[in-house]
Amino acid sequence: MLNKPEAGLITLGTLGAFAMGLASPFCAVLYGTYISVLALPDDEEVISSANWYSLGFLGIALLVFICVFIEEM
Numbered sequence: 001m002l003n004k005p006e007a008g009l010i011t012l013g014t015l016g017a018f019a020m021g022l023a024s025p026f027c028a029v030l031y032g033t034y035i036s037v038l039a040l041p042d043d044e045e046v047i048s049s050a051n052w053y054s055l056g057f058l059g060i061a062l063l064v065f066i067c068v069f070i071e072e073m
Contacts, residue, residue: 009073016070023064030056 003010030053037049 012070012073016067019063020067020071023060023067027057027060030060 034050034053037046037053040046040049
């Protein structure tokens with residue numbers, strides 16, 4: 001009952017912490033598959049795939065930025 005006014009912020013902080021915890025495993029999986037792409041024989045396919053993986057890393061970085069902001073509210 002004492003924390004009822006802060007219940008929304010506690011929930012947001014918990015969800016932010018949960019998403020932050022998921023960011024590291026996602027980054028590890030993305031990094032592992034990115035390394036396997038570098039071994040492809042076709043240079044054009046490597047460049048194309050590397051661009052997509054770069055966007056994936058950017059997405060994870062944005063997720064972490066938003067989660068940190070939510071956690072610190």
